[in-house]
Amino acid sequence: MHKTTLEQWALLEKVVELGSFTKAAEETNRSQSSVSYNLALLQERLGVTLLTPEGRRAVLTPAGEVLLNQVKPLLKAFSWVETRAATLRNGTRTRLDLMVDSIFPRKRLFAILKQFQQAWPQTQVRLTEVLENADDRLAAHADADVMVLTRRQDVTGRGEWLMNIDFVAVAHRDHPLGTQDTPLDEDALRAWPLIRIADRDNPQQAVRDAWTFSTIDAAIDAVLYQVGYGWLPEERIQAQLDQGLLRPLPLSHGARRATPLHLIVKETLAPLDEQVSTLLRLLRAH
Numbered sequence: 001m002h003k004t005t006l007e008q009w010a011l012l013e014k015v016v017e018l019g020s021f022t023k024a025a026e027e028t029n030r031s032q033s034s035v036s037y038n039l040a041l042l043q044e045r046l047g048v049t050l051l052t053p054e055g056r057r058a059v060l061t062p063a064g065e066v067l068l069n070q071v072k073p074l075l076k077a078f079s080w081v082e083t084r085a086a087t088l089r090n091g092t093r094t095r096l097d098l099m100v101d102s103i104f105p106r107k108r109l110f111a112i113l114k115q116f117q118q119a120w121p122q123t124q125v126r127l128t129e130v131l132e133n134a135d136d137r138l139a140a141h142a143d144a145d146v147m148v149l150t151r152r153q154d155v156t157g158r159g160e161w162l163m164n165i166d167f168v169a170v171a172h173r174d175h176p177l178g179t180q181d182t183p184l185d186e187d188a189l190r191a192w193p194l195i196r197i198a199d200r201d202n203p204q205q206a207v208r209d210a211w212t213f214s215t216i217d218a219a220i221d222a223v224l225y226q227v228g229y230g231w232l233p234e235e236r237i238q239a240q241l242d243q244g245l246l247r248p249l250p251l252s253h254g255a256r257r258a259t260p261l262h263l264i265v266k267e268t269l270a271p272l273d274e275q276v277s278t279l280l281r282l283l284r285a286h
Helices: 006-018 021-027 032-046 062-090 106-119 135-140 216-224 234-243 274-285
Strands: 051-054 057-060 095-101 124-130 146-149 157-172 194-197 210-213 229-233 246-248 256-265
Touching (some): 006 021, 021 032, 095 274, 106 124, 106 234, 106 274, 157 216, 194 216, 194 229, 216 234, 229 234
Parallel strands (some): 095 124, 194 210
Antiparallel strands (some): 051 057, 157 229
16 A cells, blocks of 8 residues: 555645645645645655745755655656546547658648647647558558548548649769769669659659669668669758758759648548647648
8 A cells, every 4th residue: 555645746746836835725725734734644654854944935855856756757647647538538539640651741740740739738649651652551551530642532531632742853962963063864864773762653763773762761861872863852851952962963854843742531530520620720731
């Protein structure tokens, strides 16, 4: 049997936060004598002095500070459990499954998730990143509530255009292709490997061999290490472009392409709940 209770520790935290037993009693809808009794009992059972007067305020002793800091994560976790129980009781969504194509800009994605967390702190988001959505991979994630994919329609719902992702043809500045200023045609490119992201549709791949990498980060590293040149998402390599490590190639047929991303909502969600509506609004606004 535990000697102390979370309720006693929560009262201690409140007294320290507000600086007095009186204010803590008012905040917790208790009598001052009840707060004093519980904290006296807490200290008696621990055999440690936790509080000491400092002027008109009650402050932690060094031992009290150490112990309360150890208990705070438990208080926070217990508060989360109680809040989640309330959301379950009230029928509020506790988890939202989001699937996004890996070319979705990371900075934008996490800005959206931060705003969503602030709006719905008790709703967990399970994020899955995928490459250009082979059919078997889509089937595996058919339970996602909201998807941001390159394809317009999915087995779980129909999508709307959300944004275009710009891809640029680049090479390292020290690669032979990176030193070229004159327009480059297919003959000039043929001597060097095209770095390809797996499952990413690219017209160039039909006419020449390519080195295939399973992630965007691996493809970027391959270009940075001068294995070859590649079509890469501009947002993901912006820092290297700004630093001059990567150079856009002057291709005769154009050095920039746009890939659309579509927003798809699971059809069975209709009508939409507040959490899904909030996420959709944030995705459309950014």
